[in-house]
Amino acid sequence: MPKAPKSIFLCQQCGYQSPKWLGRCPDCGQWNSLVETQPGGQITTSRKAVSTPPQPIVSVSSRPASRLKSGIGEFDRTLGGGLVPGSMVLVGGEPGIGKSTLILQALDRYARQGLKVLYVTGEESLEQVKLRADRLSISSETLFVMAGTSVEEILQRAQQVDPKIVAVDSIQTMQTEAVGSVPGSIGQVREGASLFMGYAKGTGTSVFLVGHVTKEGAIAGPKILEHMVDTVLYFEGDAAYLYRILRAVKNRYGSTNEIGVFEMTEQGLREVLNPSSAFLQDRSEAVSGSVVVPYMEGTRPILVEIQALVGPSPFGVPRRTAVGVDPNRISLLVAVLGKRMGIEMGDQDIFVNVAGGLKLQEPACDLGIIAALMSSYLNKAVDQAMMLFGEVGLGGEVRRASHPRLRIKEAEKLGFSKCVLSKSNLGDSKGVAGIKLLGIDTILDLPQLLFE
Numbered sequence: 001m002p003k004a005p006k007s008i009f010l011c012q013q014c015g016y017q018s019p020k021w022l023g024r025c026p027d028c029g030q031w032n033s034l035v036e037t038q039p040g041g042q043i044t045t046s047r048k049a050v051s052t053p054p055q056p057i058v059s060v061s062s063r064p065a066s067r068l069k070s071g072i073g074e075f076d077r078t079l080g081g082g083l084v085p086g087s088m089v090l091v092g093g094e095p096g097i098g099k100s101t102l103i104l105q106a107l108d109r110y111a112r113q114g115l116k117v118l119y120v121t122g123e124e125s126l127e128q129v130k131l132r133a134d135r136l137s138i139s140s141e142t143l144f145v146m147a148g149t150s151v152e153e154i155l156q157r158a159q160q161v162d163p164k165i166v167a168v169d170s171i172q173t174m175q176t177e178a179v180g181s182v183p184g185s186i187g188q189v190r191e192g193a194s195l196f197m198g199y200a201k202g203t204g205t206s207v208f209l210v211g212h213v214t215k216e217g218a219i220a221g222p223k224i225l226e227h228m229v230d231t232v233l234y235f236e237g238d239a240a241y242l243y244r245i246l247r248a249v250k251n252r253y254g255s256t257n258e259i260g261v262f263e264m265t266e267q268g269l270r271e272v273l274n275p276s277s278a279f280l281q282d283r284s285e286a287v288s289g290s291v292v293v294p295y296m297e298g299t300r301p302i303l304v305e306i307q308a309l310v311g312p313s314p315f316g317v318p319r320r321t322a323v324g325v326d327p328n329r330i331s332l333l334v335a336v337l338g339k340r341m342g343i344e345m346g347d348q349d350i351f352v353n354v355a356g357g358l359k360l361q362e363p364a365c366d367l368g369i370i371a372a373l374m375s376s377y378l379n380k381a382v383d384q385a386m387m388l389f390g391e392v393g394l395g396g397e398v399r400r401a402s403h404p405r406l407r408i409k410e411a412e413k414l415g416f417s418k419c420v421l422s423k424s425n426l427g428d429s430k431g432v433a434g435i436k437l438l439g440i441d442t443i444l445d446l447p448q449l450l451f452e
Helices: 073-078 099-112 126-135 151-161 186-203 224-228 275-280 327-341 363-378 404-413 443-450
Strands: 008-011 034-037 088-093 117-121 143-147 165-169 206-211 231-237 243-251 259-265 268-271 290-297 300-312 320-323 348-354 386-388 418-422 436-440
Touching (some): 008 186, 073 243, 073 259, 073 268, 088 186, 088 224, 099 117, 099 143, 099 206, 099 268, 117 126, 126 143, 143 151, 151 186, 165 186, 186 224, 275 300, 290 404, 300 363, 320 327, 327 363, 327 443, 363 386, 363 418, 363 443, 404 418, 418 443
Parallel strands (some): 088 231, 117 143, 117 165, 165 206, 320 348, 386 418, 418 436
Antiparallel strands (some): 243 259, 290 300, 300 348
16 A cells, blocks of 8 residues: 655745744744645646747837726825736735725725726625625625635636726635645645736736735735735734825835825725824924924825933833834934933933834934934923934934935925924025025034024
C-alpha cells in the first residue's frame, strides 16, 4: 500500500515550507504563521503567460488611461483621479472600520451613472447586504449583489452579468478548486487573486478586492498579493473618532501621496471637503500647550492641532506618552530642548496628542511639537492666530520644509495671521499676502515670537 503523503506546514506570510510545525517562521520571523497543508493542495492550473516582442520604448504608444469617476471626490482623489478600467484595487482596513460601507457607496455612485456593477460577499448573506443598503439609501437597479465563495462560480456569473466593476468582499473568504487548502491560506489567496486579475485584464473590468488586516496593520495573506494588484488602499481610523482616512500606499496609475478624508455618520460615510476646518473646529482658546501645524498629505495641506501636557512626575520614572506622533521623535526633541535651550524636562511627565486621530509622520511638524512642549512647560499660551512648521535638527537649527506656499495659503484661508518657519523657506513663500511670515534660524529665536 502506498504511504499517504505527509502534510507540510506553510507560512501564511511568506510561503516558507517546513516538514514540522514551528512557532516562528525562520524566513520572515512571524510568530504562529505556519499552518498545516497537504502537499497536493498546491496550484495545479496552467495558464499561459502573455508576452510581447521586444521593441524600442519610443515606439510604444502612451495613451492616457480613461478613468471612471464615482462622484465621491475624496475617493476619486485617492485613486489618482478616478478608477482605471481593467485595474484591480485592494482595499484593506481593520474590522468595522467601514470598508464594506465605502465600497457599497462607491458602487452605488457608479450604478447611478448607468454602469453595471456587481458586489460579491463571502461573509454576509444577501439579507444583511440589503439591510446595509437600506440604511445607506441605495436602490440602484444596475447594482447586482451575489453571495458566494467559489471563485470559478463568481467569474462565471460575472461573465453572464457583464459588469463594468466587480467588488469582492473579502478575498480571504474566496476558495478556488485549483488549490486544496482551506480558504484564507496563502495558496487560496494567491490563486484567487490571480484568477480575478486575469479576469480584470482580459475583459477590461475593474475589480475591487477587500482584504483583512493582521494585528500589525498589514493586509493578511502573502505579501505577493500587494504586488499583484495595481492599487493598494488602506482605510484607517479609530472607532473612537468619527473621521476615517483612505490612504493609497501603491498606485500604478497615480500618486501614492494622496489621501481621502471621510466622516462616519448614521447614513454611512460622508466626505470631508475641508479637513483643516474639521480638525480645528473644537479647538480651545488661550490654552497652554496647544499649537497648530500644517501637515502635508501628498499635495494637500491639512491644519491639525498638536496638544502637549508637561508636568512634574509623581513617580521615579517620568512617563512619555505620544498619540499620533512617533514617541522616539518626542524623546529626541526633548533632548534638543534640554541641550540647546536649557529647558530640562527629564523629570517631567510628557503627553503629546494630535487632535482628531491623525498620525503625523512628517519632520516638518518638529517645530510645532517643540512650541507645544515649551508652551505647556512654561504655562504660557501661544497666539491662536499663529501656526508653525519646520524640521528641527540636533543642533537646534530649523531646517526648511517642502511646499511652504501651499501650507501658508491653507492657513490664510482659515484666518491665521502669523506663521513661524525656517528662514530658508522665506524665499519660496513670497507673494502670499494676508499673513505675516516670521523666519528663524534656530529654536533659540522661538520664545520671543511665541510669548511676545
